[in-house]
Amino acid sequence: xxxxxxxxxxxxxxxxxxxxxxxxxxxxxxxxxxxxxxxxxxxxxxxxxxxxxxxxxxxxxxxxxxxxxxxxxxxxxxxxxxxxxxxxxxxxxxxxxxxxxxxxxxxxxxxxxxxxxxxxxxxxxxxxxxxxxxxxxxxxxxxxxxxxxxxxxxxxxxxxxxxxxxxxxxxxxxxxxxxxxxxxxxxxxxxxxxxxxxxxxxxxxxxxxxxxxxxxxxxxxxxxxxxxxxxxxxxxxxxxxxxxxxxxxxxxxxxxxxxxxxxxxxxxxxxxxxxxxxxxxxxxxxxxxxxxxxxxxxxxxxxxxxxxxxxxxxxxxxxxxxxxxxxxxxxxxxxxxxxxxxxxxxxxxxxxxxxxxxxxxxxxxxxxxxxxxxxxxxxxxxxxxxxxxxxxxxxxxxxxxxxxxxxxxxxxxxxxxxxxxxxxxxxxxxxxxxxxxxxxxxxxxxxxxxxxxxxxxxxxxxxxxxxxxxxxxxxxxxxxxxxxxxxxxxxxxxxxxxxxxxxxxxxxxxxxxxxxxxxxxxxxxxxxxxxxxxxxxxxxxxxxxxxxxxxxxxxxxxxxxxxxxxxxxxxxxxxxxxxxxxxxxxxxxxxxxxxxxxxxxxxxxxxxxxxxxxxxxxxxxxxxxxxxxxxxxxxxxxxxxxxxxxxxxxxxxxxxxxxxxxxxxxxxxxxxxxxxxxxxxxxxxxxxxxxxxxxxxxxxxxxxxxxxxxxxxxxxxxxxxxxxxxxxxxxxxxxxxxxxxxxxxxxxxxxxxxxxxxxxxxxxxxxxxxxxxxxxxxxxxxxxxxxxxxxxxxxxxxxxxxxxxxxxxxxxxxxxxxxxxxxxxxxxxxxxxxxxxxxxxxxxxxxxxxxxxxxxxxxxxxxxxxxxxxxxxxxxxxxxxxxxxxx
Numbered sequence: 001x002x003x004x005x006x007x008x009x010x011x012x013x014x015x016x017x018x019x020x021x022x023x024x025x026x027x028x029x030x031x032x033x034x035x036x037x038x039x040x041x042x043x044x045x046x047x048x049x050x051x052x053x054x055x056x057x058x059x060x061x062x063x064x065x066x067x068x069x070x071x072x073x074x075x076x077x078x079x080x081x082x083x084x085x086x087x088x089x090x091x092x093x094x095x096x097x098x099x100x101x102x103x104x105x106x107x108x109x110x111x112x113x114x115x116x117x118x119x120x121x122x123x124x125x126x127x128x129x130x131x132x133x134x135x136x137x138x139x140x141x142x143x144x145x146x147x148x149x150x151x152x153x154x155x156x157x158x159x160x161x162x163x164x165x166x167x168x169x170x171x172x173x174x175x176x177x178x179x180x181x182x183x184x185x186x187x188x189x190x191x192x193x194x195x196x197x198x199x200x201x202x203x204x205x206x207x208x209x210x211x212x213x214x215x216x217x218x219x220x221x222x223x224x225x226x227x228x229x230x231x232x233x234x235x236x237x238x239x240x241x242x243x244x245x246x247x248x249x250x251x252x253x254x255x256x257x258x259x260x261x262x263x264x265x266x267x268x269x270x271x272x273x274x275x276x277x278x279x280x281x282x283x284x285x286x287x288x289x290x291x292x293x294x295x296x297x298x299x300x301x302x303x304x305x306x307x308x309x310x311x312x313x314x315x316x317x318x319x320x321x322x323x324x325x326x327x328x329x330x331x332x333x334x335x336x337x338x339x340x341x342x343x344x345x346x347x348x349x350x351x352x353x354x355x356x357x358x359x360x361x362x363x364x365x366x367x368x369x370x371x372x373x374x375x376x377x378x379x380x381x382x383x384x385x386x387x388x389x390x391x392x393x394x395x396x397x398x399x400x401x402x403x404x405x406x407x408x409x410x411x412x413x414x415x416x417x418x419x420x421x422x423x424x425x426x427x428x429x430x431x432x433x434x435x436x437x438x439x440x441x442x443x444x445x446x447x448x449x450x451x452x453x454x455x456x457x458x459x460x461x462x463x464x465x466x467x468x469x470x471x472x473x474x475x476x477x478x479x480x481x482x483x484x485x486x487x488x489x490x491x492x493x494x495x496x497x498x499x500x501x502x503x504x505x506x507x508x509x510x511x512x513x514x515x516x517x518x519x520x521x522x523x524x525x526x527x528x529x530x531x532x533x534x535x536x537x538x539x540x541x542x543x544x545x546x547x548x549x550x551x552x553x554x555x556x557x558x559x560x561x562x563x564x565x566x567x568x569x570x571x572x573x574x575x576x577x578x579x580x581x582x583x584x585x586x587x588x589x590x591x592x593x594x595x596x597x598x599x600x601x602x603x604x605x606x607x608x609x610x611x612x613x614x615x616x617x618x619x620x621x622x623x624x625x626x627x628x629x630x631x632x633x634x635x636x637x638x639x640x641x642x643x644x645x646x647x648x649x650x651x652x653x654x655x656x657x658x659x660x661x662x663x664x665x666x667x668x669x670x671x672x673x674x675x676x677x678x679x680x681x682x683x684x685x686x687x688x689x690x691x692x693x694x695x696x697x698x699x700x701x702x703x704x705x706x707x708x709x710x711x712x713x714x715x716x717x718x719x720x721x722x723x724x725x726x727x728x729x730x731x732x733x734x735x736x737x738x739x740x741x742x743x744x745x746x747x748x749x750x751x752x753x754x755x756x757x758x759x760x761x762x763x764x765x766x767x768x769x770x771x772x773x774x775x776x777x778x779x780x781x782x783x784x785x786x787x788x789x790x791x792x793x794x795x796x797x798x799x800x801x802x803x804x805x806x807x808x809x810x811x812x813x814x815x816x817x818x819x820x821x822x823x824x825x826x827x828x829x830x831x832x833x834x835x836x837x838x839x840x841x842x843x844x845x846x847x848x849x850x851x852x853x854x855x856x857x858x859x860x861x862x863x864x865x866x867x868x869x870x871x872x873x874x875x876x877x878x879x880x881x882x883x884x885x886x887x
Contacts, residue, residue: 024365028358031418038415045312064390069679089225089244091203123221131207167193186522222246256323291427303336306408338798376409378758381702466785470844489733496736508813520648535671606631723761760835780844
């Protein structure tokens with residue numbers, strides 16, 4: 001940190017400034033052409049945004065690559081590959097008053113809702129009754145219970161009739177047992193086992209994909225189940241919800257679209273703040289602000305154009321428009337407006353130099369360009385590292401941010417610099433004309449109205465503040481405060497919960513929230529199922545093999561949480577019972593099985609099981625089995641049911657999932673695999689924390705490298721890098737205290753925040769370092785004061801504008817916007833404290849300690865900041881500039 005004989009900047013910024021200087025000259029000479037070309041590029045790329053529908057991959061988008069659940073999903077999909085993913089929609093019903101649904105008038109409404117979906121919801125003219133195939137009787141327990149209620153009502157009025165025993169979970173109807181555990185939840189029984197309270201009813205609408213239907217047709221039907229039910233079915237007694245994976249994805253898309261209108265609100269807020277601050281600064285500096293209003297507004301427009309160009313380019317390349325990309329415009333607007341503040345601030349200082357206009361624009365580029373490059377480069381690196389996270393949605397988000405930051409960087413150096421050149425030229429022309437008109441009244445040069453006379457007071461304030469920061473006692477106080485801050489932040493970061501639930505992906509008015517509440521509170525604790533696929537059943541006529549197959553299923557039924565074998569859907573047991581009952585006492589139906597036994601053919605062949613699979617009670621078992629070309633069972637699946645008071649909680653579901661997998665792994669010879677709907681979310685837990693830590697450390701390392709390339713001084717780089725790490729620790733820790741969990745959304749946002757956290761310490765340290773190059777004899781306090789004069793106001797503008805801007809997202813009641821607002825608020829507040837207090841304190845302290853052992857050497861008289869910048873760029877400052885500095 002001592003003076004350097006030739007005041008030479010490090011290699012990277014020196015060559016960068018030469019490049020920036022030439023770009024500045026080119027833009028100044030062709031500002032209209034540059035503006036037109038960039039606008040044409042924007043139009044061509046952005047047009048794709050308007051025609052690209054939002055699409056979220058709810059199945060695998062939030063699941064890490066290589067997760068076991070992805071393999072399990074492949075097994076599930078392969079099982080149904082002959083017809084595609086089956087239709088799966090659900091009807092969830094609860095009483096509006098929170099009471100029991102077993103009241104007759106309420107149950108009548110339940111049946112009406114059931115009939116509404118079964119008969120009124122159509123796609124391509126086909127109702128559920130036309131589609132249901134093997135699943136037509138899946139909701140029969142609900143209808144039979146309704147019949148029982150009506151029968152009991154009649155029996156109450158006619159004492160000669162016997163009341164039916166409406167017991168739960170098994171109800172007998174005409175000698176047949178009906179399992180109601182998959183339909184009735186939140187049940188309370190009386191002493192006789194009859195239901196006296198029923199909180200939730202679930203009806204299932206499953207069907208194989210009909211011939212000629214595409215995946216879009218399946219989605220359309222599932223979407224109709226929800227939308228028509230919610231919009232057309234009206235009841236004063238019950239709440240009826242239609243749930244499907246398609247509806248869930250639609251709600252996530254709707255949530256993303258809800259954020260977009262607030263871009264306009266944020267844009268207006270940002271423009272208002274930019275205009276206000278620029279007017280105040282212009283009045284303070286006694287400069288015209290008329291042209292700067294357009295600079296302020298267009299400084300907010302350019303980042304939005306960069307965002308639309310980047311997203312449009314990605315969509316042209318075939319990338320998906322995920323809902324998480326709706327946050328990107330807010331991030332880029334915050335970043336781009338910060339860059340425009342630096343450019344405008346530089347123009348304010350450069351515009352009165354007595355050099356040609358093209359050299360002024362080049363000087364602006366050289367002055368603000370490195371800072372813009374640092375922030376853009378760090379954000380690009382943060383996004384690039386995020387691409388290697390194992391979650392597809394985070395990858396998409398990071399790819400979108402990376403391309404958007406690159407576009408914004410290019411547009412700042414071309415489009416916005418062209419705007420500054422055009423408006424700046426007009427600004428000077430306006431002032432020259434005004435000066436000519438006032439020439440008779442004013443007897444001084446326009447140059448005499450410079451910032452020097454009015455800047456004295458501000459400089460003295462900043463010098464006093466810098467002197468206080470460089471005081472040893474201040475350093476000690478700040479150091480102990482910093483230790484307490486680190487301890488509190490690390491404690492919070494270690495306590496953060498790892499959790500993702502569908503509730504976090506949707507807006508607060510979504511009907512998914514009451515559905516998820518019913519699911520987590522009543523359904524999962526009473527009836528959580530796992531699908532067990534046996535992909536290599538082998539020869540079932542071999543008693544030993546048959547025993548192994550049965551043992552594999554029984555292993556899943558040995559859990560204390562299991563409801564019992566009676567509630568498992570295992571076709572083999574039903575088939576054996578069918579055989580033992582003699583084909584349900586129907587000799588004609590039993591002929592196929594008897595003939596197979598007599599001819600020594602397999603009783604497990606498709607022809608032998610025909611009568612069993614056509615029997616109404618077992619018809620749905622067709623969906624559980626697959627036969628090969630020899631009519632032999634090639635694979636099948638079984639469902640086993642579980643219950644537990646805490647199965648609605650994420651941790652308990654995770655524990656049970658791992659147990660299921662351990663059991664499946666005990667039967668590799670049978671090819672046993674499991675599938676659970678929640679596994680795609682649960683699998684994130686094991687990878688979330690390692691992925692977050694690895695990406696954070698990699699990003700911080702990249703920040704260190706960037707700082708070193710631009711500042712070249714070990715002490716300064718260590719202070720800058722340490723402050724970035726300190727900001728990130730504080731953000732992570734305080735987010736945990738603020739109720740934010742570790743999930744893909746917070747992981748993506750906090751990863752990007754590392755790039756944003758660079759703005760505050762990097763700008764201060766870079767200008768502090770550069771002041772040391774320009775004046776090697778300056779005391780640390782003097783260098784800090786000069787750095788704050790150069791960068792303090794833009795940092796203040798940027799910090800306040802970001803907080804005000806992102807606050808408009810608080811009107812969007814979503815977890816995504818909540819995480820984004822909280823993260824950006826903490827980044828700005830903590831970063832601002834570090835940039836204006838902690839970093840200067842440690843820069844002064846480290847420099848003072850360094851100078852104690854190696855005092856600064858004498859050096860030649862330094863030129864001004866802008867003269868030095870021009871010299872670094874390979875241009876000799878004009879004589880007038882030297883004279884101005886001498887004066």
